[in-house]
Amino acid sequence: DAGVIQSPRHEVTEMGQEVTLRCKPISGHNSLFWYRQTMMRGLELLIYFNNNVPIDDSGMPEDRFSAKMPNASFSTLKIQPSEPRDSAVYFCASSLLQSNQPQHFGDGTRLSIL
Amino acid sequence: GENVEQHPSTLSVQEGDSAVIKCTYSDSASNYFPWYKQELGKRPQLIIDIRSNVGEKKDQRIAVTLNKTAKHFSLHITETQPEDSAVYFCAASIRADGLTFGKGTHLIIQP
Numbered sequence: 001d002a003g004v005i006q007s008p009r010h011e012v013t014e015m016g017q018e019v020t021l022r023c024k025p026i027s028g029h030n031s032l033f034w035y036r037q038t039m040m041r042g043l044e045l046l047i048y049f050n051n052n053v054p055i056d057d058s059g060m061p062e063d064r065f066s067a068k069m070p071n072a073s074f075s076t077l078k079i080q081p082s083e084p085r086d087s088a089v090y091f092c093a094s095s096l097l098q099s100n101q102p103q104h105f106g107d108g109t110r111l112s113i114l
Numbered sequence: 115g116e117n118v119e120q121h122p123s124t125l126s127v128q129e130g131d132s133a134v135i136k137c138t139y140s141d142s143a144s145n146y147f148p149w150y151k152q153e154l155g156k157r158p159q160l161i162i163d164i165r166s167n168v169g170e171k172k173d174q175r176i177a178v179t180l181n182k183t184a185k186h187f188s189l190h191i192t193e194t195q196p197e198d199s200a201v202y203f204c205a206a207s208i209r210a211d212g213l214t215f216g217k218g219t220h221l222i223i224q225p
Contacts, residue, residue: 033212043158043203045212056212058115091157099209100146100165105157 002026004106006092012112018080021109024073025094033093033103034067034077043091049075050097082113116141118206120216128224133194135219137204138186144206147180147187148213152201161202162189191221199223 005024013019025032033048047057049069057067064083069075079086089110093103117140127133139147145166150158164171164178164187171178175194180187191198201220205213 031210035213042217043205043213043215045214048212050210059212095210097210100163100207101210102148102160102163103213104160105150107157 004092004094004104006090006106006109008109009107010110010112012114013082014114015083016081017113018078019082019086019111019113021077021090021092021111023075023077023092023106025075025092026104027073028096029094029104030072030097031095031101031103032069032075033095034075035091035093035105037089037091037108038087046077046090084113087111087113116144116206116208116214118204118214118216120204120219122219123217124220124222126222126224127194129194129196131194133189133191133198133221135189135202135204135221136186137188137206137216138184139206139214140185141206141208142182142185143208145209146207147178148205149178149189150203150205150215152203152218154200158203194221194223196223196225 007022034046046059047067052069067077089108091108093105095101095103120137148163151161152158177190201218204216207213
């Protein structure tokens with residue numbers, strides 16, 4: 001099994017630019033989660049989807065952040081416009097949509113906004 | 115919302131000794147408690163989890179205990195080895211919701 005696949009692995013861009021992060025969940029998993037990791041705030045849940053439907057986006061920091069899941073095998077997290085404080089590692093995770101199922105993480109995207 | 119506190123932030127033990135990391139949670143509705151290990155520059159990897167209908171779970175050198183009344187759970191690693199050095203995160207969730215993580219414990223195994 002290929003696991004959760006994220007792209008790009010690294011992204012460096014200037015503030016004000018649009019950034020799009022991509023995620024392919026494990027085949028058969030129908031819950032998808034986006035997390036952000038920083039030294040100051042640790043691992044934080046941004047948003048999650050069940051069966052491609054956003055369930056809870058209360059962790060999305062600002063309107064500059066948006067996420068979509070057009071189908072069961074693909075999700076995007078977009079930041080527009082990007083700011084230096086958005087610099088972090090963004091992880092995508094997936095699981096089966098049943099109570100108390102383990103979440104499996106991708107390798108993350110290390111984002112640097114200059 | 116849920117709040118997870120984790121202690122200590124750094125733990126240094128001699129190789130072969132045991133390590134214990136403790137977490138508390140605030141929402142009594144939480145019923146799933148996983149532990150993740152994260153090596154530098156890598157993704158968090160699930161090492162063990164426990165559900166609220168169980169008080170203890172063991173997998174080789176790793177065990178987790180849960181006290182629902184006190185709302186705390188702990189990770190125990192016995193016979194520590196150099197490869198156990200990493201950052202460990204506890205987390206809590208309700209049913210199939212997203213995870214709320216603790217701030218992490220940097221475990222250092224001294225040779």
